Amino acid sequence: MYSFTKETNARNLEVIKIYEMNSSQYISLNSEVSAHKEIEKFGKQIESNKCYFIIGSGNGILLQYLLDMNFNSKFYIIEIFDEIDYEEGYKKKLHGQNISFYHVTNLNYIIISSAIRDALGMNVEILIHPNYEKLNKELITPAIEKIKMGTTTAKINKNTERFFMFEWLTEPILNLALSKKGKNLLDIKEHFENKPFILVASGPSLIDNLDFIKENKDKAYIIASGSAVNGLINENIIPDFVTIIDASVVNFTAHFQNTKYNGPIITTGTTNHLILKHHQGEIYFTNLDQDTITKEVRPEILGIPTVPSVALYSLLLTHYLGASEVFLVGQDLALNNGEYYAPGVHKHDAIKNLGPTKEVNGNFIDKVVTTLPLASTLESFNNAISIIQNVNNKIQIYNLSKIGAKIEGVSYKDVNEIQLEEILDKSWIPQMSMEKSIDYTFSIEYLDKMKACKEKVDEVLIKIDKMNTNAVTLHDLQKLLKLVKKLRENDVLEKHILNMIYSSTKAINNMFEYGFENNFQTNSERVEMLNKLKFFVKYIQEYLDNLLCHHAWSEMK
Numbered sequence: 001m002y003s004f005t006k007e008t009n010a011r012n013l014e015v016i017k018i019y020e021m022n023s024s025q026y027i028s029l030n031s032e033v034s035a036h037k038e039i040e041k042f043g044k045q046i047e048s049n050k051c052y053f054i055i056g057s058g059n060g061i062l063l064q065y066l067l068d069m070n071f072n073s074k075f076y077i078i079e080i081f082d083e084i085d086y087e088e089g090y091k092k093k094l095h096g097q098n099i100s101f102y103h104v105t106n107l108n109y110i111i112i113s114s115a116i117r118d119a120l121g122m123n124v125e126i127l128i129h130p131n132y133e134k135l136n137k138e139l140i141t142p143a144i145e146k147i148k149m150g151t152t153t154a155k156i157n158k159n160t161e162r163f164f165m166f167e168w169l170t171e172p173i174l175n176l177a178l179s180k181k182g183k184n185l186l187d188i189k190e191h192f193e194n195k196p197f198i199l200v201a202s203g204p205s206l207i208d209n210l211d212f213i214k215e216n217k218d219k220a221y222i223i224a225s226g227s228a229v230n231g232l233i234n235e236n237i238i239p240d241f242v243t244i245i246d247a248s249v250v251n252f253t254a255h256f257q258n259t260k261y262n263g264p265i266i267t268t269g270t271t272n273h274l275i276l277k278h279h280q281g282e283i284y285f286t287n288l289d290q291d292t293i294t295k296e297v298r299p300e301i302l303g304i305p306t307v308p309s310v311a312l313y314s315l316l317l318t319h320y321l322g323a324s325e326v327f328l329v330g331q332d333l334a335l336n337n338g339e340y341y342a343p344g345v346h347k348h349d350a351i352k353n354l355g356p357t358k359e360v361n362g363n364f365i366d367k368v369v370t371t372l373p374l375a376s377t378l379e380s381f382n383n384a385i386s387i388i389q390n391v392n393n394k395i396q397i398y399n400l401s402k403i404g405a406k407i408e409g410v411s412y413k414d415v416n417e418i419q420l421e422e423i424l425d426k427s428w429i430p431q432m433s434m435e436k437s438i439d440y441t442f443s444i445e446y447l448d449k450m451k452a453c454k455e456k457v458d459e460v461l462i463k464i465d466k467m468n469t470n471a472v473t474l475h476d477l478q479k480l481l482k483l484v485k486k487l488r489e490n491d492v493l494e495k496h497i498l499n500m501i502y503s504s505t506k507a508i509n510n511m512f513e514y515g516f517e518n519n520f521q522t523n524s525e526r527v528e529m530l531n532k533l534k535f536f537v538k539y540i541q542e543y544l545d546n547l548l549c550h551h552a553w554s555e556m557k
Contacts, residue, residue: 051119056129112150121507172269206330206342269294332404
């Protein structure tokens, strides 16, 4: 605990002081003698082409110093005291010079991971305002922990991007055989408006709420998120809809290859094509932001932001479809006695090694144990709930999991307190098995576009290879940049390919914006630029080589 004061001292300098009750001492958050010199000394460690997280802003001299110096870097100022704030106009001015200001209370992993993602190719460093280092560690620790977890989230996202760098393109292209003329989820939106939903995830607490689902199966729409379908079917519960977004073949082999579900699926172009190809029921399509192929071919269908889990995708659907109430079942985002899935859910090898764990606030109990990926997903839920509630005050969302993690803004609800009265008319939901006509004409057209793009990349790389990598003139550099600019005028490359290798593309963009202080006046800078661009174009070539040789295309033969 602390008390907060501002005063002007004998030197006519504004001093912010904190009285720490635990230590019974006053601590000034900026120098009482020469705050400007204090910050000038602090600033000597700041370099160009870096991303800095700076904890503490003191009396604001640090912010003005960063503005005046106009460093060629990115800055994220994290203020731990809510009492210290600045006018929106000033914060907008800061943002215009790559200085972002946040209070730690409003900071989450998503903001941190997005900042790191935006700074790809740059070194990241944490600094602490000089006088803030004197504070009790308990005041500083929350900011440090959020930065660390945000860094972990960024690593998880980057690894996920690398893992799916081909599937997020091959699956939408193959799925054009169905999505090009497939049904739009918006066509049935009217049936869902102002109706309750039970969203079923595959967490351990699913088993505890089976009776609730059975009792209310006629009074709410039941949506099973991905693998949860088996947890329901093995208990003789058939969901009204199943949602799927995962591109991995494991999703097919572990969860859907032998699943006895023929009801309707709500899905995206990113879903593994084998699931959709072999599914015998109706399919309704939506767009995920990361899927540039389906969005280009079917711009009129419902668009959903890219999310890390199918359960969060399901939640966003209920928001867009106008649900009145949403009851989250099996949405634990935590482990129960080390278990990741509920009994009856088909398991796969990936969950045998869950990695490090951490404690988070519980939904019903004080603390629960979760994995780092689940903790990251929890933050995504918190962020999504905040956005939903800001624009939609009609929807009520409850989490029924006693053993799960606390989702901010979502209340725990005891099943005995839930009384759903109205019987829903579900006779319109298509349940019949159907024959599918698989026509890969559109898929082949897109594959041909990829081949043509590869030819353009090859042509540019031949020209770059002819350049002297030991001595590069400004004229050489101009030719190089023109070649790269012309290459990026290729729609397929710019819209689809670079989106799949975002990390490398963003690193190149940051190199142009922050990486060179002398504007290529030295030969070493020009040689470095040549080598990095050459490596980047070769990376694109290698990506396209692997894409065109991908085993998935054998499906079209």
